[in-house]
Amino acid sequence: MHELSVASDLLELVQAELKGQEVQVESIHLKLGVLAGVVKEALEFSFEVVTQRTELAGAKLLIEDVPLGIYCLNCKAEKVLEGVQSLRCPECGQLSGDIRQGKELELVTLAVRDLERQEVYG
Numbered sequence: 001m002h003e004l005s006v007a008s009d010l011l012e013l014v015q016a017e018l019k020g021q022e023v024q025v026e027s028i029h030l031k032l033g034v035l036a037g038v039v040k041e042a043l044e045f046s047f048e049v050v051t052q053r054t055e056l057a058g059a060k061l062l063i064e065d066v067p068l069g070i071y072c073l074n075c076k077a078e079k080v081l082e083g084v085q086s087l088r089c090p091e092c093g094q095l096s097g098d099i100r101q102g103k104e105l106e107l108v109t110l111a112v113r114d115l116e117r118q119e120v121y122g
């Protein structure tokens with residue numbers, strides 16, 4: 001399953017980010033584009049699996065869906081599309097190959113708890 005390798009990359013990324021810090025991860029905020037090729041539920045499940053028995057066990061994975069967005073030359077604006085079936089501007093019907101969003105698979109923020117001060121930040 002592809003999501004399993006995405007989840008383990010994510011785990012490594014977070015571990016590298018927090019290296020040497022006395023913190024506990026509360027939640028991880030991700031942006032996931034509709035064209036990223038990742039199934040959200042499968043990623044959530046995979047994340048739970050790969051974080052078992054790691055310092056990230058129990059951390060919440062918050063996934064923000066990013067819809068497909070194109071730049072319409074006709075309207076001279078970015079437009080958000082309802083689905084991924086067509087790349088036509090919802091206002092004027094112009095076909096666009098200029099994809100501006102929807103391919104994201106990125107870490108936005110980490111909310112961590114400082115184990116010494118018991119403060120949550122992120």
Ligand SMILES: [Zn+2]
Nearest residue numbers: 072075089092
């Ligand atoms: Zn348009």
